[in-house]
Amino acid sequence: xxxxxxxxxxxxxxxxxxxxxxxxxxxxxxxxxxxxxxxxxxxxxxxxxxxxxxxxxxxxxxxxxxxxxxxxxxxxxxxxxxxxxxxxxxxxxxxxxxxxxxxxxxxxxxxxxxxxxxxxxxxxxxxxxxxxxxxxxxxxxxxxxxxxxxxxxxxxxxxxxxxxxxxxxxxxxxxxxxxxxxxxxxxxxxxxxxxxxxxxxxxxxxxxxxxxxxxxxxxxxxxxxxxxxxxxxxxxxxxxxxxxxxxxxxxxxxxxxxxxxxxxxxxxxxxxxxxxxxxxxxxxxxxxxxxx
Numbered sequence: 001x002x003x004x005x006x007x008x009x010x011x012x013x014x015x016x017x018x019x020x021x022x023x024x025x026x027x028x029x030x031x032x033x034x035x036x037x038x039x040x041x042x043x044x045x046x047x048x049x050x051x052x053x054x055x056x057x058x059x060x061x062x063x064x065x066x067x068x069x070x071x072x073x074x075x076x077x078x079x080x081x082x083x084x085x086x087x088x089x090x091x092x093x094x095x096x097x098x099x100x101x102x103x104x105x106x107x108x109x110x111x112x113x114x115x116x117x118x119x120x121x122x123x124x125x126x127x128x129x130x131x132x133x134x135x136x137x138x139x140x141x142x143x144x145x146x147x148x149x150x151x152x153x154x155x156x157x158x159x160x161x162x163x164x165x166x167x168x169x170x171x172x173x174x175x176x177x178x179x180x181x182x183x184x185x186x187x188x189x190x191x192x193x194x195x196x197x198x199x200x201x202x203x204x205x206x207x208x209x210x211x212x213x214x215x216x217x218x219x220x221x222x223x224x225x226x227x228x229x230x231x232x233x234x235x236x237x238x239x240x241x242x243x244x245x246x247x248x249x250x251x252x253x254x255x256x257x258x259x260x261x262x263x264x265x266x267x268x269x270x271x272x273x274x275x276x277x278x279x280x281x282x283x284x285x286x287x288x289x290x291x292x
Contacts, residue, residue: 020130020141020158028102028128028142029157032243035078039071039124040148043109046070051116065116068092071108071124079104089133091239102141103133107239110145111215120149125217127242135241136262143243145217154221154247162224162250169224171253174275180229182210182279183219187235191292196234199288206282216268220244223270224251230271230279234289241268258284 051065072092079088087098090106097103104126109115111122127143145154154169156162162169174180182203186196204210211228213219216236222228224247241263245255254276258267266289269280283289 022160025141025157025160029144029155029160031079031082032126032128032142032144033146033153033155035075035082036124036126036144036146036153038078039075039108039126040146042074043067043071043115043122043124044148047115047118051118065109065112067115068109068112072106075104075106075108075124075126079106086128087133089238091237095133101130102128103130103138104128105133105138105238105242107217110217110240111213114214119214121147121213121215121218122149123147123215123218125239125243127246129242133238133242135238135245135264138238138242140242140246140249143246145221145243145247147218154224154244156243156247156250158246158250160250162247164221164225169247169251171224171248171251171272172226174229174272177207177275177278177282179208180271180275181208183222183228183231184210184212185214185216185219185233185235186212189292192235195288195290195292199283199286202286203282216240217244220255220268220270221247223253224248228271230269230275232267232269232279232283232288234267235265236263236268237265245270256280258289 069092072090076088085098085100087096087103089095089103107125109122110125115122124146128141129138131138141158143156154164186193217240219231221244223231248255248270253270254273255263255270257263258280269276
């Protein structure tokens with residue numbers, strides 16, 4: 001793995017007509033990889049025999065561990081050293097603006113409940129974006145999703161393709177919907193779960209099967225890898241989506257929302273273009289994005 005250059009951040013233009021240079025994108029991918037590996041090593045090697053809950057968020061089952069906090073602290077420190085002019089938006093520490101036009105969008109542990117229980121489906125997600133760090137407003141330039149328990153690393157750069165452990169990824173044409181394997185996830189608030197269960201009950205007879213691994217970034221990357229045909233979920237936050245969404249897009253897949261909207265908290269649907277359109281229409285018909 002190459003080491004990114006030290007020193008001040010490059011300062012890309014944020015004018016809509018300006019396209020970031022290939023070198024800048026490659027440098028940002030290298031930084032994302034380096035930081036994700038360092039955080040992944042901390043998370044994996046430093047996991048105690050019993051993981052405790054440090055805090056909760058949206059509900060009593062939406063947990064934060066001490067390692068979530070430690071991982072994000074490490075990521076912020078590394079990014080401040082490597083890219084001191086950039087901003088950072090982290091799941092645990094919020095948004096700190098920068099001056100370069102680049103913001104890093106970070107999930108220190110995607111799949112915290114899996115981590116809490118010792119299940120291997122968890123990852124560190126690190127992405128670099130231009131513009132406001134929000135789905136629909138940003139341009140994602142680089143991203144890395146690293147799953148330290150399995151050692152797998154997905155990385156992508158805008159216009160430079162997506163890779164799993166150095167192997168190029170291409171989203172394959174999906175089979176008919178009734179033979180598609182779908183991935184999804186659920187929220188942590190009871191009302192949202194009831195609504196998601198209603199949608200799932202309608203979808204399940206119409207597809208091959210559904211998987212729920214508990215880590216949105218990994219699920220999205222599995223679409224790019226060919227281990228899932230389609231993925232949908234309501235409630236994803238910027239740090240869930242940024243890096244993994246770029247992996248899918250750079251592998252030739254589609255990542256979108258419902259009713260002509262971009263992917264975002266209301267809904268994310270990902271996969272090959274023809275099946276995404278079919279699933280989007282089905283989810284819209286089921287009012288999968290209706291208020292809970």
